[in-house]
Amino acid sequence: MSDHHYERVAVPASLIETLREKFGDRVSTAQAVLDHHGKDEGWHDASPPDAVVFATSTQDVAETVKLCAADNVPIIPFGIGSSLEGHVAALKGGICIDVSRMDQILEVHNEDLDCRVQAGVTREQLNEHLRDTGLFFPIDPGANASIGGMTATRASGTNAVRYGTMRDNVLSVTVVTPDGKIIKTAHRARKSSAGYDLTRLFVGSEGTLGVITEIGLKLYGIPEAISAAVCAFPSVEAAVNTTIMTIQAGIPVARIELLDALQIRAVNAYSKMTYEEKPTLFFEFHGTEAGVKEQAEFVQSVAEEFGGEGFQWATRAEDRTKLWAARHKAYYAALQLEPGKRGMSTDVCVPISRLAEAIMETREDCDASILTCTMVGHVGDGNFHTLILLDADKPEEVAEAHRLHERMVMRSLRMGGTCTGEHGIGYGKLAFMEAEHGPDTIAVMRAIKNAIDPKGLMNPGKLIPGA
Structure with missing residues (x-):
């Protein structure tokens, strides 16, 4: 393929x-x-x-x-x-x-809200360790990924709309460079003007500049109150417009996740849920009791303006866990719509003002296709995904999946967006790098790669065309 x-x-x-x-x-x-x-x-x-x-x-x-x-x-x-x-x-x-x-949590500094971990520590392991400290690490890509891998791919996920991505939450990295030297890119200070920002260089480098072995991370206090809600809408456009108005109003919502009607059907079957089979938003609010109540009431009123109905609230921890577990299993749920097929999982990100347009045009492409496609999105920051189901042994289905993917990416770029909001490049999105950045920017990236890894030994064939 x-x-x-x-x-x-x-x-x-x-x-x-x-x-x-x-x-x-x-x-x-x-x-x-x-x-x-x-x-x-x-x-x-x-x-x-x-x-x-x-x-x-x-x-x-x-x-x-x-x-x-x-x-x-x-x-x-x-x-x-x-x-x-x-x-x-x-x-x-x-x-x-x-x-x-390499799964050791090396240091936790409660008073400074930071920690240092080895690269093999997973996000769930870290949060389990932090549970009794009143702190948590918010980056949640869905999978129980390793912190090292999340750093290398500049991961984000459902909480990014409030807490940012790995780029915003990594304080330092320890890296083994291609010649075997061990370097540390920064200390524990929350900001620094001392030299090149090597931390940001390695965050998102996908193993092409060195092997990340330890990571310093920001932590956050567990909110006093957390409330989640599910709301169905008459159309994808109505759900997206609710999201846009919520963000533009400055509501500090922690998560806003979109699932289209087909994805909701898959989630219901796979996770034994009973949601109405309509385009649906999953919300989560963090803050004080009064703050969460105010946020939730505002968002509910906005949703009702766009035809949102049937708000289902989840304030108990076990109910929220069940809700977000169903969301995180959306990929596996979608695969069960057509057992035996494989899923091409795409992701793009656009400015929030272009989100409705991008999603609607993508949905139209999918509806006109011979392939089954579901759609989910971390729509609070303009990021959405399409899962395209295909038979990898049928060239016409592979070609159609690539066509849909390319149209989705090029549409995003025309709107000022990116070919990947969080999956990264690997070699799967390599073909879009020059279209997004232009040859001169790619040449600078290639020069950095060649300076640090002149033999081209670190994860070759990934991230940078021709490097």
């Missing part, structure tokens, strides 16, 4: 033997392990590495990188494998460094 085919690098048997001598049974060449590490949750072709090293420390990563660099062997970082754009495929072969065993 992919046009990104590369000649595999010959990995010396002596390198794998040396790695075994250093790390013992934490090095695997078992085919099942290789296959698992050559594919993410997306629909793109798998490409397994030649060996997997299960690192347990930054020093393990540094030693592995030095050995690979000496033999000019590619290096592919791996966290949980929950990405969607082919980020972890070993397109040229090489050594995969799995950081999932």
Whole structure:
């Protein structure tokens, strides 16, 4: 399905033997392990590495990188494998460094609202650890992703409309560079004017500049009050216009999620819910008791102006958990609409004023297509997704999926948006990078890549065309 085919690098048997001598049974060449590490949750072709090293420390990563660099062997970082754009495929072969065993929460500074974790810590693990401190980490991409992977892909998710993305919440990173050096990009201060902002350079670099091994993060106080609600609308346009008016009014809503009618049908069947099969918004409000009440009442009044009805409130923690669990399983729910088919999960992001137009035109394309498509969105910040169901063995369905995806992306770019709001580039969206940024900007990105990774060993074939 992919046009990104590369000649595999010959990995010396002596390198794998040396790695075994250093790390013992934490090095695997078992085919099942290789296959698992050559594919993410997306629909793109798998490409397994030649060996997997299960690192347990930054020093393990540094030693592995030095050995690979000496033999000019590619290096592919791996966290949980929950990405969607082919980020972890070993397109040229090489050594995969799995950081999932680097799962230590190293420091929590309650009074400063920050922490430092190893790259393999997952977001759910971190929040479980923080539960009794009154603090939480808000970035929620749905999957129980690793913090390292979330940092590398500049993840966001359902809470981004209020709390921002990983770009806004990473204070520092410890990185193993392509020559095996260990650097730390910043200290714990909330702001700094000291030199190039290397932290932001590595956030979103997708493993192409180095292996992220530790991350310093901002934390937040758990709100005094949290309330969630579900509201059905007569049309997608009405739901989106409710979102736009809410954001433009300055209401600090924590989450606004859109599910179209077909996606609601899938969620009802998969998660045993009973929502009305109409375009639906899921809301969540954070703050004081009085603040949450005021926010919710305002949003309900706006929704009613656009035909919203049947507000279902969820104030108990268990009810909110059930609601958001159903939302997070939307991808798997949609796949069950046509069992046996695969899902091309797209994502774009546009300025909030163009959101209704972008979604309506995309929905029209999908309705006219031979393929089944569902739509969900973190619409509070202009980000939405289409899941296109296709039979990967039928060329006409693959071609139609690519056509729909390309139209969606190019529409977003014309509206001042981006080809990806949160999935990242990997190699799945590589073809759109120059259209979004232009050749001169891509040349600067390529120059940075070549300066830091002159041998091109770090996750090759990803993020930057021709790098």
